Amino acid sequence: MAHPLDPLTAGEIRQAAAILRRDRGVGASWRFASIELREPAKDALAALEAGDAAGRDAIVVCWDRADGRAYRAVVSLAGDAVTTWEDLPGQHPNMTVDEWHECDEVLRADPAMVEALARRGITDLSLVLTDMWAYGAALVPERYRGRRIGWSDVWYRGSEHGSPYAHHVTGLHAVIDLNSMTVLEIEDSLGAGDVASDQPEVRGEYLPELTGMPLREVKPLQVSQPEGVGFTLDGRLISWQNWQLRLGFNHREGLVLHQVGFLDSGRFRSVAHRLSFAEMFVPYRDPSPDHYRRTAFDIGEWGLGFMTTSLELGCDCLGEITYLDAVVHDSRGEPREIPHAICVHEEDNGVLWKHVDERAGAAVRRARRLVISFHVTVANYEYLVYWRFYQDGNIECEVRATGILVTSHVGADGSAVNGTVVDQRTYAPFHQHFIVARLDLDVDGPDNTVHMTESRATGVSDDDPFGLGLVVTSMPLRTEAEGKQDYDWATQRGWKVVNDNVRNGLGSSVGYKLVPSGMFPPLLDPSTPAFRRAEAIGHTLWVTPYRPDERWPCGEFPNLSSRDSGLPAWTAADRPIENTDVVLWYVFGIHHITRPEDWPVMPVDTVSFWLKPFGFFDRNPALDLPPNPAECEA
Ligand SMILES: [Cu+2]
Numbered sequence: 001m002a003h004p005l006d007p008l009t010a011g012e013i014r015q016a017a018a019i020l021r022r023d024r025g026v027g028a029s030w031r032f033a034s035i036e037l038r039e040p041a042k043d044a045l046a047a048l049e050a051g052d053a054a055g056r057d058a059i060v061v062c063w064d065r066a067d068g069r070a071y072r073a074v075v076s077l078a079g080d081a082v083t084t085w086e087d088l089p090g091q092h093p094n095m096t097v098d099e100w101h102e103c104d105e106v107l108r109a110d111p112a113m114v115e116a117l118a119r120r121g122i123t124d125l126s127l128v129l130t131d132m133w134a135y136g137a138a139l140v141p142e143r144y145r146g147r148r149i150g151w152s153d154v155w156y157r158g159s160e161h162g163s164p165y166a167h168h169v170t171g172l173h174a175v176i177d178l179n180s181m182t183v184l185e186i187e188d189s190l191g192a193g194d195v196a197s198d199q200p201e202v203r204g205e206y207l208p209e210l211t212g213m214p215l216r217e218v219k220p221l222q223v224s225q226p227e228g229v230g231f232t233l234d235g236r237l238i239s240w241q242n243w244q245l246r247l248g249f250n251h252r253e254g255l256v257l258h259q260v261g262f263l264d265s266g267r268f269r270s271v272a273h274r275l276s277f278a279e280m281f282v283p284y285r286d287p288s289p290d291h292y293r294r295t296a297f298d299i300g301e302w303g304l305g306f307m308t309t310s311l312e313l314g315c316d317c318l319g320e321i322t323y324l325d326a327v328v329h330d331s332r333g334e335p336r337e338i339p340h341a342i343c344v345h346e347e348d349n350g351v352l353w354k355h356v357d358e359r360a361g362a363a364v365r366r367a368r369r370l371v372i373s374f375h376v377t378v379a380n381y382e383y384l385v386y387w388r389f390y391q392d393g394n395i396e397c398e399v400r401a402t403g404i405l406v407t408s409h410v411g412a413d414g415s416a417v418n419g420t421v422v423d424q425r426t427y428a429p430f431h432q433h434f435i436v437a438r439l440d441l442d443v444d445g446p447d448n449t450v451h452m453t454e455s456r457a458t459g460v461s462d463d464d465p466f467g468l469g470l471v472v473t474s475m476p477l478r479t480e481a482e483g484k485q486d487y488d489w490a491t492q493r494g495w496k497v498v499n500d501n502v503r504n505g506l507g508s509s510v511g512y513k514l515v516p517s518g519m520f521p522p523l524l525d526p527s528t529p530a531f532r533r534a535e536a537i538g539h540t541l542w543v544t545p546y547r548p549d550e551r552w553p554c555g556e557f558p559n560l561s562s563r564d565s566g567l568p569a570w571t572a573a574d575r576p577i578e579n580t581d582v583v584l585w586y587v588f589g590i591h592h593i594t595r596p597e598d599w600p601v602m603p604v605d606t607v608s609f610w611l612k613p614f615g616f617f618d619r620n621p622a623l624d625l626p627p628n629p630a631e632c633e634a
Helices: 010-024 042-049 097-108 113-117 299-304 529-534 567-569
Strands: 031-039 055-066 070-076 080-088 128-133 149-158 170-175 182-188 231-234 237-240 245-249 255-263 267-281 296-297 320-328 337-358 360-380 382-392 395-403 420-421 426-429 429-440 447-458 469-475 494-503 509-515 539-545 581-590 602-613
Touching: 010 031, 010 055, 010 080, 010 320, 010 337, 010 420, 031 245, 097 113, 097 128, 097 149, 097 170, 097 182, 113 149, 113 170, 128 231, 149 469, 231 337, 237 360, 237 567, 245 320, 255 360, 255 382, 267 382, 267 395, 296 299, 296 529, 296 602, 299 360, 337 382, 395 581, 429 602, 494 581, 539 567, 581 602
Parallel strands: none
Antiparallel strands: 031 055, 055 070, 070 080, 128 149, 149 170, 170 182, 231 237, 237 245, 245 255, 255 267, 267 296, 267 429, 320 337, 337 360, 360 382, 382 395, 395 602, 420 426, 429 581, 447 469, 447 494, 447 581, 494 509, 509 602, 539 581
């Protein structure tokens, strides 16, 4: 029996598409951009969980390639009917994997492209890869405005299994109409009749058979849990070391954590209603012709769920692993299964607490964590996402970026102003990965207030002649304007989500603290097209009152967008956010100043943030941990 928050099954995806074909004439000229569960709103959930059988609904976004018009439908699966059908004038739904592949085929068969490649000495088209990117509306040539346009890079492999992104065909790009799937323009920095045969001799391979490198020795390291794992999985509900949560998944956010709570003396206490990544924005910071259009919305344009890849035992996750499969779909509405999409396992994490007393000896407890992870591959890049739960009530969210840098060739003078030279006449442009985490915290219930906390030195005074005093101020954020928060190093600013309606044993409000890290400023002028599409990156934190339909911080359709219709638009109303159901939007990521060591494949760049109980418990909640093994105890 499905839980109301379980993702759509393959059968449900197929059914939703079939209903739209039957009732709305969604035919061969159409594409399905997204088919997902319409998650029940928070206030409806309890009744549904109690078995109050309302059927499941799907939200479907699709468009007709013939006229480019897009629609959003709510489809009742139990009712076998379309309940709403909404026109989306001027909107371009997310890119689809099918378009990416079709575009590659069209480009590699295009005579002008073939000719441009030949003039560069590239004639084996089986080694050529094109990589279609989405656009910002302001950068689309005026004559193509309003159409579903993509632009493309061109790459070629040094051999059949050579790195696809080792050799950039610098100065060669295409502009494509994705609905008619026709090449509109080939942009070529080489003049007609010019030839360029001196491609740089890069060392861009990473597979051992291609690098020819002797491999170093590494001894086996195995993780064994002879008595089995410490968590249980009931459907998609996980229980582990007092934690309880439910695993969701959709095409856009990928993994979603629902109903996260802690069993405190057997009583379920809510921490978060829903945790996910809602947007990722990657502006490249290089105005050259090869890179100026590069502003990826990896979530809104491409979708972390669509891009999720299967995990392999012993390689991606080590130890006793439990996998969950995921189901997404193609642009025809056919389900596509991703086996082993989500990994659940336990890890040892060193020491959790310790004290050595000269009489009682050493008392040590090892930390263990529950890790829930998924990996996505967005063309050249991978993002590895890890949600980790700890025995002391902490939650850590870590992201690792790896994969292959985008590169192009340096100019005639051999320098790279907006990037780092990583290989022969080859540089990797600087860029930034902004991730917006949507954190719908419900600390001991939905009505919470976010406080900005700051540390201040009180200075020298008669009472404190040595100037040692340090006070922490805690300011409740009452409106959305106050909820727009920027990190402040000088005061070690942080944010605490408190429930003033629930007191701990010490008499203070229970809370969880968002401990920021991995944040950085946009360094983009507010007037720039890139910033205007993603104003969400303008603050470290935004706080909004919970609305079930406010999901996408840069707007529902960032593909070909010109303005951010998400957070800046919602918060313009300056709604109250005090003692109500709040959602935190935390902006963090990687300010990626590329390094030679990131080439030809990048060792993971790791960032994380934490949610830590702050007065949620009365004292260390991991005091009841047993020594492990028993002989560790004094
Ligand atoms: Cu990067």
